[in-house]
Amino acid sequence: MFSLRFTLSLLGILLIPYFFRAKYGIALEPYPAVMLPSGSGKVDASADIAQISYTTVLGRNATGQWSRVDNARLLYPIPIQYLSPILSKEFGLKEDAGTIRPGIQSSLAGDLSILWAKHVTEQDRQEVKAWLRGRLGEQHFDASVLKVVKVEEVIAIPDGRKLNYKVTYENTLRLDQ
Structure with a gap:
């Protein structure tokens, strides 16, 4: 299965778009969206x-x-x-x-x-x-x-x-x- 290193790396990668969205709103969420889309x-x-x-x-x-x-x-x-x-x-x-x-x-x-x-x-x-x-x-x-x-x-x-x-x-x- 996946290692702890992989899991932490993935978490770090996904936190970047989360912080962009939290600070600037949906306008700066990278494409393709990694946050859950709302339609x-x-x-x-x-x-x-x-x-x-x-x-x-x-x-x-x-x-x-x-x-x-x-x-x-x-x-x-x-x-x-x-x-x-x-x-x-x-x-x-x-x-x-x-x-x-x-x-x-x-x-x-x-x-x-x-x-x-x-x-x-x-x-x-x-x-x-x-x-x-x-x-x-x-x-x-x-x-x-x-x-x-x-x-x-x-x-x-x-x-x-x-x-x-x-x-x-x-x-x-x-x-x-």
């Missing part, structure tokens, strides 16, 4: 209602109406599980998309978190816009505009009825500028 989010629920929030992508169809975009086709070949972090920065087109998350003031955080602290250049934005225009065109949407919408819903647990629907955030991304 993509939590749902507030009581005995008879559940409150959920989600972010969706809307495109303008041929009739000019906003309709939901097929996220898997939009992101391909990027895996769909990356949709939430991509939408949180609005495909890198959000004004503060390349800034370090609030609350982390350490230079160590900037050095270790190259994925979310990347400086987004104008060339990067133009490449993303061109890529999104192509992806929207494949789904027969107007390729010049895309809408990111965050919604909160209250749902009755026994029968699944929507009790409340509220748009908490909405931003229209111009892809032709």
